[in-house]
Amino acid sequence: MHVDIQALNEKIRRESAFVEKLNREVAKVIVGQKYMIERLMIGLLGNGHVLLEGVPGLAKTLAVKTLSAAIQTKFQRIQFTPDLLPADLIGTLIYDQRNGQFTTKKGPIFSNLILADEINRSPAKVQSALLEAMMERQVTIGENTFKLDDPFLVLATQNPIEQEGTYPLPEAQVDRFMLKLSVGYPNKDEELEIMRRMTRGHLETVRPVVTPADIVNARNVVAEVYMDEKIERYIVDIVFATREPKKYRLEELEDLISYGASPRASIFLAQAAKAHAFLRGRGYVTPEDVRAIGLDVLRHRIIITYEAEAEEKTSEYVVGQVLSRIEVP
Amino acid sequence: MLIQFNHSHIFKNYGLIGFLFAAIPILLRAQTPTDSLHAAVQVSMSATAALEEVPLNRFAAYTIKLKWQGRLSAIEFNPPELPQLSNFKIAGSASSNWVGVENGQPTSIKTFEYSLRPEGLGMGYVDGMRVSYLDKLTGEQHSLYTSRVGIKVVDPVAEPDEAPLGLALTVGLLLCAGLAILVFQMEARAKKKAAAQLAATAVKPLEEEFLEELKNTVNINTTELKEAFALLSKLLRRYLNRRYEIPVQGISTQEVVAAFRNLTSSDEQTTHIEEILQTCDLFKFSGEAGEPARLARVYALTENFLQMNRRNDAR
Numbered sequence: 001m002h003v004d005i006q007a008l009n010e011k012i013r014r015e016s017a018f019v020e021k022l023n024r025e026v027a028k029v030i031v032g033q034k035y036m037i038e039r040l041m042i043g044l045l046g047n048g049h050v051l052l053e054g055v056p057g058l059a060k061t062l063a064v065k066t067l068s069a070a071i072q073t074k075f076q077r078i079q080f081t082p083d084l085l086p087a088d089l090i091g092t093l094i095y096d097q098r099n100g101q102f103t104t105k106k107g108p109i110f111s112n113l114i115l116a117d118e119i120n121r122s123p124a125k126v127q128s129a130l131l132e133a134m135m136e137r138q139v140t141i142g143e144n145t146f147k148l149d150d151p152f153l154v155l156a157t158q159n160p161i162e163q164e165g166t167y168p169l170p171e172a173q174v175d176r177f178m179l180k181l182s183v184g185y186p187n188k189d190e191e192l193e194i195m196r197r198m199t200r201g202h203l204e205t206v207r208p209v210v211t212p213a214d215i216v217n218a219r220n221v222v223a224e225v226y227m228d229e230k231i232e233r234y235i236v237d238i239v240f241a242t243r244e245p246k247k248y249r250l251e252e253l254e255d256l257i258s259y260g261a262s263p264r265a266s267i268f269l270a271q272a273a274k275a276h277a278f279l280r281g282r283g284y285v286t287p288e289d290v291r292a293i294g295l296d297v298l299r300h301r302i303i304i305t306y307e308a309e310a311e312e313k314t315s316e317y318v319v320g321q322v323l324s325r326i327e328v329p
Numbered sequence: 330m331l332i333q334f335n336h337s338h339i340f341k342n343y344g345l346i347g348f349l350f351a352a353i354p355i356l357l358r359a360q361t362p363t364d365s366l367h368a369a370v371q372v373s374m375s376a377t378a379a380l381e382e383v384p385l386n387r388f389a390a391y392t393i394k395l396k397w398q399g400r401l402s403a404i405e406f407n408p409p410e411l412p413q414l415s416n417f418k419i420a421g422s423a424s425s426n427w428v429g430v431e432n433g434q435p436t437s438i439k440t441f442e443y444s445l446r447p448e449g450l451g452m453g454y455v456d457g458m459r460v461s462y463l464d465k466l467t468g469e470q471h472s473l474y475t476s477r478v479g480i481k482v483v484d485p486v487a488e489p490d491e492a493p494l495g496l497a498l499t500v501g502l503l504l505c506a507g508l509a510i511l512v513f514q515m516e517a518r519a520k521k522k523a524a525a526q527l528a529a530t531a532v533k534p535l536e537e538e539f540l541e542e543l544k545n546t547v548n549i550n551t552t553e554l555k556e557a558f559a560l561l562s563k564l565l566r567r568y569l570n571r572r573y574e575i576p577v578q579g580i581s582t583q584e585v586v587a588a589f590r591n592l593t594s595s596d597e598q599t600t601h602i603e604e605i606l607q608t609c610d611l612f613k614f615s616g617e618a619g620e621p622a623r624l625a626r627v628y629a630l631t632e633n634f635l636q637m638n639r640r641n642d643a644r
Contacts, residue, residue: 005617006617226614226616228614228616283615284611284615284616285614286614287582288582291584325579327578327579328578328579328580328581
């Protein structure tokens with residue numbers, strides 16, 4: 001198959017021009033956290049939801065809010081609490097006394113960007129309502145089904161500490177997130193800059209520089225990014241190595257993995273790698289794109305065994321081993 | 330063995346004396362009471378263990394004795410069932426016959442003996458078993474049942490010819506030490522031999538090897554350009570792995586270049602490596618048809634890089 005890569009590269013350069021503007025706008029408020037911002041962009045371009053995990057105070061919520069502010073789109077922040085009900089999220093039917101009929105009151109989920117803050121603080125029924133909407137991109141209230149707007153992206157945050165009184169997301173539901181990011185602390189210089197900015201008394205105002213149409217167009221171009229069969233096979237090898245490590249000469253991982261990654265992992269890995277290539281202004285995917293995004297796509301899809309827990313081996317360790325040992329094409 | 334006498338021959342040759350001799354067995358036979366009465370034979374049975382306790386490393390003997398008055402052939406035994414055992418296993422079995430006279434009566438004894446091997450410490454049992462026989466005089470079938478016999482298995486006793494543990498250990502250690510010295514000496518000799526062989530043969534420089542491979546495997550005039558770019562990239566990666574120990578197998582081009590940059594002070598070489606690998610990646614992964622001119626360039630760069638390294642080594 002012959003691909004005019006020059007033309008595709010040119011198209012990508014044109015369509016990805018907004019990325020630079022968006023990054024500049026976000027950087028007005030967020031110091032550092034380039035990794036997190038880039039992954040949020042990948043979620044946005046790859047049409048996949050993102051789960052952010054990190055200790056409190058790492059600007060997870062602020063980053064999502066800033067990103068939404070930079071995109072001219074509808075944004076809703078939902079604080080998940082133990083008493084939240086599915087109806088608070090998706091909406092409900094309200095009886096109108098004047099005409100004696102039920103009318104639909106849509107919930108905050110009818111938006112483009114949703115920030116589900118501390119998603120693990122709400123019970124399973126609320127989580128299920130959100131995750132169902134995430135997958136099906138539609139919501140049913142009473143007898144009516146409503147399609148959610150495009151783009152529709154859920155950015156959920158959760159705190160890995162203070163597990164008391166939380167409802168950890170079941171593995172099947174975590175699998176629906178395209179990426180799970182582990183947000184780390186800023187470095188010394190970044191921390192200094194954060195301190196200075198926050199004690200100045202006012203934060204810079206973020207202007208909307210991107211329209212939803214830009215995002216939808218960019219998504220179409222991301223889908224056009226060329227992925228060679230060698231890369232496709234490389235992705236499948238990575239995913240299969242998590243299921244059958246022995247076949248890939250990773251015998252030491254055999255006892256550490258209870259369940260390997262699902263086919264959703266292959267799909268999301270391919271989508272995310274394409275989005276990563278797009279952000280690099282490239283019209284084709286290289287192994288570097290797959291390796292760069294591999295950990296964020298796979299870390300929440302591998303269930304480790306009790307033996308692994310006892311040996312303090314995490315799913316990140318398993319993914320790291322797989323990525324470093326599977327031969328790049 | 331049955332001896333038959335010819336009566337007419339005896340009369341003819343020996344007369345009366347011969348007649349008397351010939352008549353004795355007939356007269357004696359007529360006097361045997363059991364034969365004439367066809368009475369049932371009384372068989373008595375006993376089942377015993379030789380000892381009430383047996384050490385774990387010894388065998389227990391279990392005997393079944395059947396006794397009756399009369400000839401041995403008066404009773405025919407069916408093959409006895411094997412005894413049901415707990416904590417024992419049958420190590421061997423035997424049977425024997427005894428024929429004699431007790432209280433003036435012909436008496437027969439048949440004995441079945443079993444040698445039992447204990448399996449563990451504690452109580453062991455030989456369950457009751459059935460012994461069937463046929464009374465040949467009456468033609469009746471009878472069965473007798475033994476009772477359950479218990480034998481206690483106790484701690485093993487020391488073997489009379491068992492060597493002391495300390496001595497065995499010392500001998501074993503000495504043997505191991507001797508073996509280790511032997512292996513060590515053989516290994517040292519083999520290493521010395523290999524080193525001598527290595528010194529004797531001239532070592533081909535790594536670069537020479539890869540230059541030769543480059544020449545043989547990558548054809549710059551090929552029409553299969555994508556394949557040629559893939560081969561060239563693979564060759565260079567393998568060289569970087571062998572020469573600089575960069576773990577190329579699981580890392581991307583960017584990571585290979587970063588690792589190479591950390592190992593070398595030559596910016597020119599790093600730039601060349603980056604150009605070669607990135608160009609190869611472009612044609613390997615972009616779906617674009619390769620360009621012969623680009624292949625010729627990366628081929629030349631690779632050749633130049635290998636030759637430069639060979640010259641540096643020569644200095």
